[in-house]
Amino acid sequence: MDKKVVLITGGSSGLGKAIGTYLTSKNFKVYGTARNPKNYQGFDAFELLPLDVKIPETITKAVAEVISxxxxxxxxxxxxxxxxxxxIEETPHEEILNVFDINFHGPIHVIKAVLPQMREQGEGKVINITSIAGYMGLPFRGYYSASKGALGVITEALRMEVKDFGISITNLAPGDFATNIAAGRYHAPVMDGSPYEAVYQKSLDLMNEHVDAGGDPIQVAEKVYAIIQKQNPKIHNPVGEFMQKFSLFLKKVLPDKIYERLLLNHYKL
Incomplete structure (x- = not known):
């Protein structure tokens, strides 16, 4: 049987590299992407193709190269x-647009580029990496939560639109994992004299602690592999520490204000 062919956006580091390396070890043919693969000399886990999710032309070219x-x-x-x-009040609008371009519009562009090939094959799987943060509005992470939440909801709609083509779309929502995401994250500056100055700085410190103490990305890779093996995977697949996943259950069953109080206590606000 021929190897299954996988395309992973953002495959040069972090979760993407962990997923690609793991799937390669399971005999998949993996292509990863990076905005500039030349910056990763010596990277040999799998092949890296140039792709910037903000530039549709690079998406089309990378997908065409894999298919070719x-x-x-x-x-x-x-x-x-x-x-x-x-x-929310102090984040520059250009940064809001950027995070939605990358976290929401970008994945949609890539999905639109691969659907014709998957439809022609009569089968295919799309796994959107969202976030447990996308299930709730988190203080000082509202735009991130919103961008990942939007991707999760669009997945629900798209699944129903493509079900007759043999294509499955699913979400994988990680909690905190030890990756370099904090280094690449945009932080609105803590401004002297801002009404949010003290509380925002405290929240930033706590967020960085959570990432530094995060789980092993191999857990995410193993979950991806498990999803791929299923004929009809679940729509939403959280992965992370027990309490992170349990928080999703609590959000379903608790009154809104009680759940909000739990978040305020968690973030020490």
């Missing part, structure tokens, strides 16, 4: 993303 080389594309993992923190 392999004759098919079985699995898309929409992993490329960016973090953002800041008070």
């Amino acid at each position: 080389k392999e004759g098919r594309l079985d699995i898309l993992i929409n992993n490329a993303g960016v973090g953002i923190t800041g008070p």
